[in-house]
Amino acid sequence: MKILVIIPAFNEAKSIDKVIREIPKDLVNEVVVVNNNSSDETSKVARQSGATVLDELRQGYGFACLKGIEYAKKQKPDIIVFLDADYSDFPEEMRLLVKPIIDQNYDMVIGSRALGERQAGSMTIPQIFGNWLATNLLHLFYGVHYSDLGPFRAIKFEQLIALNMQDTTYGWTVEMQLKAAKMKMKTTEIAVNYRRRVGKSKISGTVKGTVLAGYKIITTIFKYL
Structure with a gap:
């Protein structure tokens, strides 16, 4: 199967080369890094590491993912893998x-971090609680069992297109999971390991980011009821 990896990246020059280097080259056809308006050398480092680099000036995780999907439509892969750029x-x-x-x-x-082994300090208490709350709400309202909203995930490309993803910021992962539930897609989780990221998180590393992310995730769950 043809596999394309999409990596949204905002100021991840210190980690992006490590991420690209450890992607199994015999498995993946192309690695696409979406430079999400970085002010550092993320774009340069990603290109030097062998990735295709796209620029998305509109700030937001969802904006970056949508940019990658538009590119993927021309490549017609069988599977899309989403992976973060922070080496966590x-x-x-x-x-x-x-x-x-x-x-x-x-x-x-x-890829469930809740089922795998997490390095101490790799997830904050608000992150852990937020995942617990969101996955329980998904079970309550959509009848689906998840243990995590982990960003490390794989999906058939044709099914990803069918989901008609819309979110441009923090609600991206939960939107994908609840829409897959509504469409009765065949989904599962596997345990993945998780470590402390390189650098400071732009979301969980600040009070404002944590609050905004939590609010967006919860409102997204209710938006599609």
Whole structure:
């Protein structure tokens, strides 16, 4: 299967080369880094590391992902993998992530940090609580069982297009999961490991970012009821 990786990146020059280097090259056809209005050398480092680089000046995780999807429409991959640029995930675990799609015809696979091993300090208490709350609300209102809203995920490209993703900021991951539930897609989770990111998080690293992300996730869950 043709696999394309999309990595949204905002000021991740110190980590993006590590992420790209550890992606299994024999598994993936192309790595696309979406430079989300960075003020550092994220774009330069990503290109030097062998990635295709797209620029998205509109700030927002969802904006960056949507930019990557527009590019992917021209490449027509079978599977899209979303991966963060901060080196908190283990890119080599991508093999485990896509296996249920390739071997068992799943539509989407979420990499669950809750099921894997987390390095101490890799997730803040508000992050852990927010994931618990959001996944329980998804179960209550959409009847689907998830343990995490982890950004490390794989999905069939045709199913991703069918979801008609809209969110431009913090609600991206939960929108994908609840829409997949509403469309009765075949989904599963696999345990992935998680470590402290390189540098400070732009979301969980600030009170404002944590509050805004939590608010957006909750409102997105109710938006699609």
